[in-house]
Structure formats: C-alpha cells, structure tokens
C-alpha cells in the first residue's frame with residue numbers, strides 16, 4: 001500500500017510511521033554523537049549507557065529490576081529482536097503459537113527456523129484470547145507463544161488475567177513467551193500496560209521486545225532491544241552476534257544522551273496519541289464509518305460495513321483509487337482470511353494529515 005501510495009500520490013494513512021518531525025533535541029544528540037566520533041562498532045550487546053537508561057526506564061514503568069549487563073541487548077529494531085529470538089529458540093519440527101491478526105514478521109522467521117506457526121484467530125470486535133483454545137493448541141513441541149501487547153492491528157491490550165492464564169498454561173511446559181511490546185507506551189483512557197517482565201513467573205520464561213522507533217517517533221533509526229533473563233539472553237545473543245553483530249553506534253549514543261536530558265520523554269506518548277485518536281474519531285462521526293474502541297497502539301480500526309459489503313482488500317483498493325487514500329485491510333493479518341469489513345489506519349500523523357484523511361473518507365462515504 002505504501003508503494004502504491006508513493007506511485008499514485010495518495011495520502012498514506014496505512015503503514016505505521018509518523019509524518020511529523022522528531023524532537024530537535026533528539027536529532028541534536030544523534031548529530032553530536034557522530035561529530036564526537038562515536039562512529040565505530042558498538043559492543044555486540046549494545047552501548048552500556050543506553051542499556052543503563054533502559055534498565056532505569058523499566059524500573060520506573062514496570063517496577064522491575066533488570067541487569068543491563070546480562071539481560072538487555074540492543075537490536076536492529078524490534079524486528080531483529082523478534083527474528084533473533086525465534087532463531088534462538090525454535091528448531092526444525094517445533095511449533096510456535098501466534099494469535100491472528102498477527103504482525104507479518106513472525107511467520108517467515110518461524111518458517112526459516114524450520115518451525116511451524118499454530119495460528120489462533122481472534123475475532124472482532126474485542127479480539128479476546130480464548131485460553132481454552134490455546135490450551136488445546138500447545139503441545140510438547142511448542143517452543144514459543146508470541147504475545148503482542150498492546151496489539152497491532154487489533155488495538156487491544158492484554159489484561160493481568162490474560163498474563164495469569166498464560167503463566168498457568170506454560171507452568172508444566174518447556175515453552176517460552178516472545179512478548180512483542182513495542183507499543184508499551186501507547187495505551188489509552190488511563191489503562192496501564194502490564195509487561196510480561198512484571199509477572200514474576202513469566203519474567204523467567206519471556207523475551208520482551210521493545211522499539212525506540214515507536215517510543216521516540218524514529219522508525220527509520222532501527223533501534224530496538226530485547227530484555228530477558230541472563231540464561232535466555234545468553235542464547236539470544238548467540239544468534240544476534242552473527243545476525244547483525246552490533247547496531248548503529250551513534251544513534252545508540254544519541255538516544256542514551258537524549259534519555260539523560262529527558263528521562264521522561266516517553267511519558268506523554270499515550271496522551272499525545274490519544275488526542276490524535278480522538279481527533280480522527282470525532283472527524284468521522286456521522287459519516288457512516290464506525291471506529292471500534294481502540295485501547296492502545298498507534299492505530300485505529302475503521303469499520304465500513306454500513307457503507308459497503310465488499311471484502312476489505314477490495315474496499316481498500318477502491319479507496320486508494322477513488323479517494324486517493326492508502327489504508328491497510330485487516331484480513332491479510334490472518335492466515336485463514338476471514339470475511340472482514342475492517343481497515344487499519346495509522347494515527348501517528350500530523351493533525352492536518354488526519355483531518356485530510358477524514359475529509360477524503362467523508363467525501364467517499366457520501367458518494368458511496
């Protein structure tokens with residue numbers, strides 16, 4: 001969709017990336033790191049000052065102690081952390097539980113490791129996990145359960161009860177949790193993100209994945225990290241070392257310096273995105289489009305079923321051609337594509353972009 005948006009000049013509100021400038025102070029920190037000569041290989045595990053800043057952030061947000069030496073590894077975006085974790089813990093003939101709709105990086109990494117995904121569909125509108133079904137899916141060859149929380153593209157967040165259910169299910173098993181928590185700081189309406197790291201039992205069997213791309217609005221910097229117990233990190237690093245070895249040094253130094261100036265820079269993220277979510281929701285009121293509740297992430301689903309019964313892929317195609325608006329249909333996030341009338345919109349956009357998108361949708365709805 002992004003390629004088509006670029007080719008046709010359509011407004012792109014589909015793919016998840018901000019279209020507004022970053023904090024000039026962050027840019028200055030990164031530039032300074034380059035000017036100061038921080039341009040050679042970083043340590044394989046990541047720059048120590050940044051690992052210390054991450055440990056401090058986890059202490060503040062989740063109340064958990066993490067050892068920056070043995071439990072934190074900087075990666076090339078959250079994507080590399082997911083990939084390296086899957087290669088480290090999944091072997092040929094083993095399987096991984098994935099909840100659909102699922103972020104598209106999971107399945108190829110599992111297949112490359114020789115494994116198979118067991119995909120459990122979650123149904124709109126609330127996309128809740130049926131834990132009995134999960135219990136019936138996990139077997140002796142299940143090595144990972146991938147839990148994306150807050151969830152892209154469902155825009156839901158897992159409850160403490162969900163984490164409890166997961167912990168109970170895994171108690172007798174040799175199975176780990178790969179927790180994709182890249183949207184940790186984007187939770188709405190006073191909700192709290194509860195990390196697997198804050199659950200004492202899950203802490204021991206989980207690898208949690210985060211991304212500065214989301215937290216600092218810099219998706220192109222490709223700086224993410226994986227947090228796990230020393231034993232799991234030891235295995236994780238065996239892959240990371242020969243996958244990317246180490247990641248972009250000046251940006252790690254730049255982020256570390258920035259977090260020192262602004263240790264609470266991430267604190268207003270929920271408010272920032274909640275205002276954008278509400279701007280879009282208000283602008284689309286009365287248009288015939290329905291916006292299901294969004295609990296977190298920087299996405300918002302759009303239900304067009306009152307306007308058309310077309311499949312979502314076809315509707316998105318018509319929208320880009322007729323309204324010049326690129327969105328993402330939801331059904332391709334499932335292995336067995338259900339009949340859905342839902343599109344995903346990204347709210348990490350300037351207010352003017354969101355209002356322009358709303359206007360295009362409204363004009364389209366009137367013509368429909």
Ligand code: PMP
Pocket residue numbers: 016076077078079080103148151152180182210211212213214219222223224
């Ligand atoms: N997980 C999810 C659910 C995501 O939405 C994304 C980014 N779109 C990632 C992981 C990857 O993050 P990064 O850009 O840091 O690789």
